[in-house]
Amino acid sequence: MPSFDLKNLTIKKYSEGLQKKEFTALEATQAFFNFIKETDKRIGAYLSLNEENAIKESERVDLAFAKDEPLGVLAGVPLAIKDNILIKNLPATAGSRILENYTASYDAGVIQKLKSERAIFLGKTNLDEFAMGSSTENSGFHITYNPYDNQRVPGGSSGGSAAAVASDQAVASLGSDTAGSVRQPAAFCGVVGLKPTYGAVSRSGLIAMASSLDQIGPITKTVEDAAIVFDAIRGEDPLDATAAKVNYGKELLNPDFKKITKLTIGLPDEFFKKDLAKEVEEAIDKVISDLRTLKIEFKRISLPHARYALSCYYIISPAEVSANLARFDGIRYSRIKSQSSPKNLLDIYLTQRGEGFGTETKRRIILGTFVLSSGYHDAYYTKAQQVRSMVKDDFVKAFKEVDVILGPTTPTPAFKIGEKISDPLSMYLSDIFTVPVNIAGLPSISIPVRRPLEENSLPIGFQLIGKAWREADILGLGQFYEKIHQSN
């Protein structure tokens, strides 16, 4: 039997290898843990590992294969899970000190689904605290390094999940996306990241940040893998009233070339007028010319209010954050160690929250509390909700003329560690292309641009935004884009 090679492994290849008995799930899982232990000191993708359980589960999967039990394509596949998604009996810190002693008491909806597929969970990955950030520098524990350049950030907030997949520490991972937190790190780390339509995937067991914007999404090496994981985790959930029952057809996993190439792609003026880094502009141009070889029609469109989406987001989201994080009182989810003799209950709250939360978290709680407070509520929060309707309406109008919208995922490639951390506004601006999508609740995928790489080239991602519930369109188009360069 050839020795197990975990480099450049996709879900498809892994599954085929298991079926052909080229390796066992146990061997593979052990190989991943050895590799993670060798490499994670310099990457920092993981916060905790799930070795004992993962090994046991891999043995059970091997047994099931031996008995010829019917197993899906995700059986035995080693995944990394962002640490704001609950796996029962494993730590769930959300990247925060205030949860440093918390062990999850139930499985998230998506975890239940992946468990029924017999997927393997290697461990929990690093993130910006409570998923707030664009660089993973806000983690209460340590930073994660971009596998392409260790002086640079992997992006955020799902930086650990993206770095794990990009460095072959996992075959695929789950992240969460509220303003770009799956797509932006995917773009920075040269992997694929999908944010589903709001409501396509259950948020039960996802530690809530902004409930009207959060969605769990896969980070994978190929678009095909993203489709596989999405298909496994989507669907309604009795514990999430916002998760919709939607009939996705066969096209989700088996895109039809003729149908897909008949789609019209919209290019928004506003996404191209912006200050794009030169290499991003050139990369997107290359994507467009590549897609033209498929004889796909392009059309210029306008999203006149997309530029307001960032302000809109940074009012609505902190408001929701201030409410969602009220539950972290230093008592409910295990007290952090620092406080020994509190004066009274209020003292516990003030101290635990003051010490347990990091700078960005406190900044957003204060901002959210402010915009909801009496005297400012209408001017900020209500207005932002109206702007949200306007931004959504822009997309509705645009999607009457086109089927898919294409643009850059980020204005620049990965920035340097420490570059933006002391200027929150400049950090927020890195979400300028991703955030309108969350505001409108639409699906979007970031795909690495295929281009000749010079030395020190950094990955660049482009975004395909679809109509609500039309993940099949963006996944299909993405797969045919990847096939253009198959021989390269």
Place this chain on the structure above:
Amino acid sequence: MAAIINKKELKHIASLARLNLTEREEEKLLKDLQNILGYFNELQTLDVSGFSPMAGGTSLRNIFREDDSSKNTNLSSGVHAFPETEGGYLKIPPVFE
């Protein structure tokens, strides 16, 4: 709408949010909030007439499940996380002094 948040207001907001802030944190926050709230000024001149506030992310309505009390998710499983318990209940200092 161009609100300038001052130190007194910040202290008030922090106490509403049950957050202790150090002197240094207060200084930095005042500066940051100035910049961020200043950025929001672009919304001031935006005409939003005709647009209802969009509350939430879903257009789903009335999503119900069976009123079934026999299904309990994790009745006793949060208890392991309580810092202090008495008879299976969470023990905390008095709410009122």
